[in-house]
Amino acid sequence: MLATVAVTGGLAAGAVQASAAPHAAPAAAPAALPAVDMEATVLAAQIDPRRADDTLTPGAKASVLAVEQALQARNLLDARWVDGYFGTETVAAYAAxxxxxxxxxxxxxxxxxATSLTKLGENRYTVTRKISPGAKVQRDGYTVDARTQAMLAEAERLLGFKIVLSQGSYNPGGDPSSAGTHDGGGVVDISVTGMSAATRTSVARALRQVGFAAWVRNPNQGDWPWHIHAAAINDTDLSSQAQHQTGDYYLGLNGLADRGADDGPRVPIQTWEEYQRTH
Known part of the structure; x- marks a missing residue:
C-alpha cells in the first residue's frame, strides 16, 4: 500500500509541476504582404512617362513603389528612381x-x-484587380482582343447601332500612317462612312464612356480619310506608341505627334474595368 501511495504521489506531483509550467507563446502570424493594384499600376505606366513634371498618378503610388522596390532588388532599377512614379526609367526596367x-x-x-507582375512580387506583394486583354478574336475581318471586343459591344449598346472597323489591332506595318499604334492590341479605327458630324461625335463619346481614348480624325490632321481612332486604356498589349496616346488622353491632349489640345467630346475618363464597376 505504501509503495502504491508513493507512486501515486509522484504522479500527482509531476502533474502539478506540468500544470504549473508556463504555456509556450503562440507563433506570430506572418505579416500580410502589401497589395499591388494592377489596374492603377498599368495606368501609371501609361500616364507618368508623358508628364512634363513628377506628378504621381492618383491611387497608384503605393503599388508602383512596391513594383519599383522589387525591380531594384533585382538590380534592374537604380534607387533614385524608386519613387512611386512609373516614368520612362521604370518602364525600361520593367521591360528588361x-x-x-x-x-x-x-x-x-x-x-x-498579370503573369510577370505576380512573379515579380513573389514573397514581396500580392496582386489585386488583375486585368488581361484576353484571347484574339475576329471582328469585321480584323483581329482584336477579347477585352476590346467587349468594349466595342458595350459602345454599340449605348449607341443603339453597329459600328464597323476600318482597321483592327495586331497589325504591325499594316498602315504606315498609323505610326505603330496598331502594332499591338487594344487599338482600332472605326469607319464613319455615311455618318454626320454629330453622329461621329456621338460614337467617339460612347467609346470614351466605356474606356477608350478616342478621337474623330480628319484628313487635315494626317494622310488618312475621316475615321475614329480608339485606343483601349489599360490594354496590356498596347504598343509603345499607343501607350503614349492613352497617357496623353489623360493629360488632355489629342494623341497626335503635335500633342495638341484634346478636340474630342468631354466625358469623365475611366477604364473599362472602372466602367463595369459602375454599370
Missing part, C-alpha cells in the same frame, strides 16, 4: 525584367502583365 523571363515583342513592352 520581362525580357529576363524570356518574353519579347508585346510581352516585353514595359506594361506589367
Amino acid at each position: 525584367y520581362q525580357r529576363s523571363l524570356g518574353y519579347s515583342g508585346l510581352a516585353a513592352n514595359g506594361l506589367p502583365g
